[in-house]
Amino acid sequence: MKVLLLNGSPHEKGCTNRALLEVAKALDGEGIEAETVHIGNQAIHGCIACGKCAQTGRCVFKGDPVNAVLDQMDQVDGLVVGSPVYYASANGSLFSFLDRLFYAGRDFAFKPAAAVASARRAGTTATLDALNKYFTIAQMPVVSSRYWNMVHGRTPEEVEQDLEGLQTMRTLGKNMAWLLKCLEAGKAAGISLPAQEEKTWTNFIR
Numbered sequence: 001m002k003v004l005l006l007n008g009s010p011h012e013k014g015c016t017n018r019a020l021l022e023v024a025k026a027l028d029g030e031g032i033e034a035e036t037v038h039i040g041n042q043a044i045h046g047c048i049a050c051g052k053c054a055q056t057g058r059c060v061f062k063g064d065p066v067n068a069v070l071d072q073m074d075q076v077d078g079l080v081v082g083s084p085v086y087y088a089s090a091n092g093s094l095f096s097f098l099d100r101l102f103y104a105g106r107d108f109a110f111k112p113a114a115a116v117a118s119a120r121r122a123g124t125t126a127t128l129d130a131l132n133k134y135f136t137i138a139q140m141p142v143v144s145s146r147y148w149n150m151v152h153g154r155t156p157e158e159v160e161q162d163l164e165g166l167q168t169m170r171t172l173g174k175n176m177a178w179l180l181k182c183l184e185a186g187k188a189a190g191i192s193l194p195a196q197e198e199k200t201w202t203n204f205i206r
Contacts, residue, residue, distance in 0.1 A: 002033040003078040008094030010041035015118040018156040026173025053104035082116040088123030109139035124150040145172040
C-alpha cells in the first residue's frame, strides 16, 4: 500500500515538509510506502472550467505537476495534503492545484485523505476546514489524529520544538495506516464498497 504526500508549500524543505516527514516516518513504520511530491514555487494556473478534463481525464494546462499527480493518484491508496497558512487559509497555488486535480480526477472515492497545516501562530483550523472540503466532496474518508493536524513554527527548527504537533503527525500517520489496513481486510473478507447512485444535479435558479 502507498500514500501520496503533497507538499503545498513553495519551500521544499520548510515547515510543511517537516510535518509531512513525521507523517511519512510513521507510515513507513507501519509498512506503508510514502512518497512526497512538492508542487514547487512556479506559477500554477487556476481552473478555467473548460470541461476538457471530462473528455480526456487530463487537464489542458501542462506546465505544472497536476497531470503527473493525476497519474499517481491511480496508483496510491491514500493522500495527505500539507499547506502553510497564508492569511488564515492555504497557499493560493495549492488551491489552484487542488481545484484542477479534483475537477479532473473523478475516481478518488474511498481513498483515505488528510490535511496538514503549518503556521507560525494562527489560521490553521480555517486552513484545515478548506482543505478537507476537497476530500469530503470526493467521498474520501477523512483521517484524523489526537489533535487537529497542525504544527507551529517559523522554521523547521522551530517546528522541532512543537513536540505535540510532531506527535499529532505521527498519530496521523499511524491512523492512516490503520484505516488502509482495515479497508484491505474488508476487501479480503468480501465487503464491497458502497453502491453508487447516478449523480443527481439540483439547480436552484430556473
